[in-house]
Amino acid sequence: MRSMHIAVLLFNFLYYLSPVYSNCPEAPKCDKGYLYRSFDGTCNNLGYPLYGKPDLTYDRLLKANYDDGISTPYKAKDGGPLTPARTISNKLYPDIPLKDPIWTLILMQYGQIVAHDLSNIKQEGPDNCCTNETSKNPKCFAIEVPFDITDRMSLAGIKCISFIRTTTDRDQGCYTENEPVEQVSDVNSILDLSVTYGNSLAKSQELRTGLGGKLKVENRNEQDWPPRDPTPTKTCFLPNTEEACYLTGDKRGNQNLQLTVLQVAYLREHNRVCDILAELNPHWDDEKLFQEARKICIGQHQYVSYYEMLPIFLGRDNLLNYKIIYDTDDFVDDYDSSVNPAVYNEHANAANRYFHSNIEGYLKLYSDKFRLSYSSVRLSNWFDRPSFLEEGDNFGGLCRGLTTQLESNVDTFHTSEITQYLFKKAKTFGKDMKAADVQRNRDHGFRSYNDYRELCGLKRATKFSDLSGEINELAIILLQKLYKSVDDIELTTGGSVENHVQGALAGPTFVCIMLKQFSKTRLSDRFWFERSGKTGFTLDQLNEIRKASISRLLCDNSPTTDYMQPEGFKYTSIFGNKLQDCNTLPSINYTKWKE
Template structure:
């Protein structure tokens, strides 16, 4: 293989240069490669691909439909990930591993954390490998900030939905996706705007000279880093992929973590409980309904992004502990480990049930849910599990389609008292952690009632300035980031094919002109988007998809509905631990399934707000017919029936210890930090 010079960046201001990719072999040892080393190996493979492409340009042109050259049995094979399957302990027959491995018996890494995203369509990179695509006429695409200003500027308009639907969407997104970011050797975050050392991961967002918000502040650039490249599992010279650090399954991993080691830090190793609060319960503000990060040890580092998300983490840690204590009362001889694992099974099933019963029908509409077989059963077991279905999250889902919820978010969070009266203390989102109702007793209850009452914004291309001008803004800065621009830039970074490329594969009418586009999004939206792009075929997937008119009975447009529905179909059909599945050691009994099918998010929230009333369909305002508020703890808002989890329905404790010794590496030790 003849190549040119290869340059790799291993950290800010640090490079390695070699005349031949084979010289890189000494830097990588396949066994035990850590995340940084995997990233370095991925960079090396990308550079080797570019070098090979340059020296074999004719071969690549003839094989453009393949574009994959295997590294197996070549000098570069050491850059490949280990081929040995993960160790699947007997426990993985009944309980999920925290990292998602061993779900599929033949493909044990499918859906696991730290794996590359899947692709529904091949990427479109400018050079076919990893550079950002250009406009159809060969020019540079418009700045993502420029597009954001023209297309995603704020406009009033509320939806007949509560803010709780946006909050569940964010928690669910964190359950399924977490894109790996680049790492430097010294741990620093490279600066891409104005710095002299320009890191190769830098992909800053240019600010237009006439930007009405940032130009007066003399801001010409917004920081942005490209996602870390993934080490390809197929070990081929091909395009850049990205890593999903989360498991692709709906398994409540934001609560329990994506690896066993960090999951241990959230446990107290007594009665199956998770850490919640500190010290004397009577004096602990956590147990008196406060929103505070120190109250829990989250399984996801993003839990503190904003108060609504942190509140949901607190809700589900509390729900885990309530269920675990009830199971302990039912079966007092159960060990801490058994209580933890059985409760984790139940919580994961509740996440799945709420998503498919309450959330997806609103997002996709009943017809799309039916078309993609996303409807849940009312009785019996699901027979749709298919070991040949890959549940791995698709790049287009993570980087574009499932970001539709950003348009739903209001500029501030409403709080309500026990009688659902609005408490007039609203502040802007970016001021929440400095001036908001955080950390005091009852702040959790007030925010949850507010999220269940406050209307979400209409789902369209418009996004509140709190997210487009003030994202993650701190008191020391007069401006923040732009979430819409980040979404656009991330799609380009990941090589997502432009919007028009997705229509025909989704069974939709092709869009060949601006008139066609106007039929899909409306003339006004088409006009504004037309000012941002030279060609209709340049439109970014996020921009075109979020602007579409909604499907019948749903919230999103048909292109996003297609991508989202296909992903959730794969997620259900490709999960051996799907809660409705029968015939596995992990399957719930019919009586247990009956209990799980009665669960709703409103019930869970009722148990967190300490009584009062809530509407049964928490994503829909209480004013709607047949959704009047009801008393918590009674009727449809009653507790989950755990009686089917009595000992006779499960393994005996002796059988459990024999079958699942040291299930997660914790060795049943107490947590010294609690």
Template sequence: MASFWVVLYIRMTTTTTSAQAVGVLEALDFGLEQAQEMIDREQQELSDSPGLQITRAEPEATKQAKCTGRLLLEASKKLAKELVATASRSAPLKFSLFVDSNRISSEDARDFLARQSVGLPPEECQRRVEKLAGCDLVEPPTPSCSPGFPYRSIDGSCNNLANPKWGAAMIPFRRFLDPAYEDGIDSMRGTNRSREQRLPSSRTVSAMLQKIEQQPKNSLITLMVMQWGQFTDHDIVHTPEAALGMMEKETKPIPCCMNGVEPSTPDGARDCQPIDVSQDSIHSGFGRSCLRFVRSLIANQGCVLGPREQVNQVTAYLDGSSVYGSRSQLARDLRLRSGGQLNRTAARRSGRGHLLPVMECEGGEGGATGGDCFMAGDVRVNEQPALASMHTLWVRAHNTLATQLSVVNPQWEDNMLYEETRRIIGALIQQITYRDFLPVILGETAMQDFKLYPLSTGYTDDYEPTLDASVVNVFGAAAYRFGHTLIGDVLRGDGTDLHLEDSFFKPEQLFEDQTRPSALLEGLVNTSAQPYDTYLVPALINSLFKGPHDPVGMDLMALNIQRGRDHGLPAYPEWRKKCNLTTLDSADDLPSFLFKSAAHTFRKLYRSTDNIDLFPAGLAEQPVPDGLLGPTFTCIIAHQFARLKRGDRFWFENLNQPKPFTEDQLNSLRSAQRTPVRWGKPRNVNTEGEDCPAPSAAEECASVCSSVDSPAESIAMQRACAEGDSDAQVGDADEVTASH
């Protein structure tokens, strides 16, 4: 079929240039009308907006989506429909059924729209964007970079000097494969299909997979593997859902499936796309027919026609942005502005260390602390207490190290202490991830094949300025969500346990002595993770984010499956092809790739193997011989982390950066104790000091922050740091490259 579309659009685009230009400009006018209608309609919906928004969109991202993003997307859909309409008038009989279905492959849609974009004057986009209420620029200007500036920018810009926006916050995801939108442009995969090709409800898939026999538990894999995965995921990926209120200080959630009932019929393109649970025994028993699901926010791709893309709100680089933030204002708010320190809150009991700074809760969070929630570099910090504990660890590590550096370098001012500490913390996070975490999940073979191991001595010389480190869509929307299957129902504290279903958005639990951050992190290290398979614990399947008055909660498996369809991720067999794995040609091949019990279930759920969703299939794959994951997720994750290593100019081992670590500094970093992401209870040390990372597990995670009784390790780091440009003065990273 593709050849037909190719011939057709080549025929269309070889008409006169003026005729082509008129068509594109008319499509832009149509996009302008549609975008304005949506902005007007949004103002009426603001008052009905519900409270809780899990993946909150930043106002700036929402503004770009509703202005340029929506205008160009609607124009693209208009042009694609014109292509289909032309085909319906001129197509031979053998194409008529295909054309009547209003479908065009994403590859053909992309190529067709790319041709239409050639010669499109940017001023035509600008003129229309300015007509939209509250809109101004088509896209933010390219940053002006200072090649010799020694520190990362807060928003990730200017890491790549030739392409300053690569890896920065607020840019579109990249793609390994073209999206598989149902209409080629926008509609979720599986929308409006015939009965024979219809996809099962994502809740149905989830419920069926929970009945499969679990795989044996691996006692060497602890819950710390899960927690480190979530922490690093939030450092490099944040996909916001569409939201209301682009001109407000804070965006508002889109009303969708209010009280479990959706009165209108989804069309596959609008933002509210609820999950059908009308046939589910649990939800229907409470009179509910849907689960709330809102599509991800549209990315601003500039004055370019093309299929829908999603936006990443945080920096792609593994740079500690979950600690320091990806926006300049947030980074400033997190700082104490004295001694290089980060803000913090005193614990209720002396000697238990500081906690994260607090702010008024937003969007239905909070609890017994009187409406206080923790504030961190990533807005999702309050999702569950073990995550907030990990954030607390790194704030304590930062403050202890900044204090130690100030003693050795009393001439350093606040900003110098902050930036030097920040780059050390970022280096530790990179080292822990690549040295200790990735080998557990990917295995030795993938680590060697993709050259992911950090060095034991010396510097790397493999920085590739032509390699875009930006996050690929499938990594964030499917593959790196693997840790959801490792989560347990219970978090162990000091003599007490927290039940996960009662702990979502309950930051007040960390103020209690038995469930302080140190106790919860040590509990992670001493608790085996759930087996890696398609099973998720009940707290995630039936009670996710359940409110006090809700009879039932959300379903994380169903949400992940629906998110993949929302993003137009191609079906599972396409990813095996992309990774050069044995192809899945028929259902008879499933037992060769998946756990046998899962293979049987997938045959029942999907009418064709070409329909199988990537996320559940990735979890069901038999693991690689030396790793935790199956080969498809191993392939995707390894590719992404290779990009993040070789495409990062500030990678901690890279000699060719403005201010590389000295060899002594690198040796000090490398001497940090290995982290307990896999096995063993760490040694018991006294680390409950004022700012040191309280738990013994945390002491292992960031041994650069020594225990109060044993400062030797940190002294080595202090002296190494002091060998740098001790009298240098620098401005804020977010101010030096702020000409956006």
């Protein structure tokens, strides 16, 4: 721990004094007595107030690997080109529809909310990197689509998929000379429900009414919806200009229907909590009501993320052993001011993206009490088009669908809705998320899969056969066809074909990386919901927060949903986790907040 403190002090000395950092942001002055967290993550760490801020770089588990040592994407070990990312996607991640036997689609979707809360690559470049004019633009790193009779894009005559490189510290003029570039995230790196409240004070003010602590809504068909985005054509795909396009705390809030369901649910939850607190404490002003409701909603979000979602993805025993969760009714005061909350690049842009395999291509809508499917909707028809939710009872039907429909199995198989038709808009084909994941691996200069194996305690492979037992034989054969050397295997691909750790939904390398990340996220947060003291909850309030659940969140914010299973991430059946009246599910007793 002493060496970690020294490293942090050295970093800050260089950050503030080195002339290389002349274009870096200035640290704000912090009010040490202020009880609530900022919107942009600053002043969470009083010693290093810039920690957590948007537009700063990701952290790294291993130093970047670039061909020129600075930013040029690496080549194969023998100096030749790597297999095109589109070919890897087409061969390694085909569309074979296998269902998870236990977990519902809302599990995948909550994972995306957490991912969006913690990071987002910043990109600045041309709209299309596949033209003669843009092909040599330094911000472009287009994905080649080689001719292949097994590739539907290739057969349609598509030869290129646009891809923009992530903005780096060099682009922003805040970097260390002769060091590899580091990519920038444009959201704060705190798990603080910034998808609802925004990543800046200005954004939060744009979202607030200024009355009763509430966030802005528009009421249509007796339901509250996020306000309209003032620049809808920049945010959404709108075949009809009358369609809704929402203004949310995160610019990705309209990206897909399931995501928008949770964006709407947390918006409604905030305002619902405001009404309760206002009745209990009529003397509280707008600011007090807003901040207390925000604090409660963030507490619920952190609890559901860590105690309900992560045990499924990473294994409860792993989380307990790694001290990411605790079996206690008491406070947990494990804040560590030496930990920088900056998200690991390898987590955000490789390991965590493994769960794209959970995505379902068609979303089912279900009735309430008896959970009968009555409709379905194709995912790619509604990218960046949230207006579907306002038609009839589609919002309620999808809330019930997300907690009833099984997610796709966690494996290498991916729906073609994201590998052929992603953001296709009015076109026949769109982008390829898995090809983009592989290309991003190269853009960000991640070291080889072998290097991360070693980091995570696995034996380094010297030949493909050394992977036997940890990766199934068919996957090894595919890797041999796609990579000339075992050292060419990339983190994104190698981690995705590992056999899963017992009790978890990923292999040992990705589990290792994600455990490191989620430990870092809680340790670095001075306002973490389990902390004691003036910035925290009382113990009675904390144990009320611990009653939160994904099921209760949807019950309370879907007016046409009256029944839900206690464990919303888990499939309901006659053998257990049965549907029950929403009013019988555990709920927070808000009288603990009465002054």
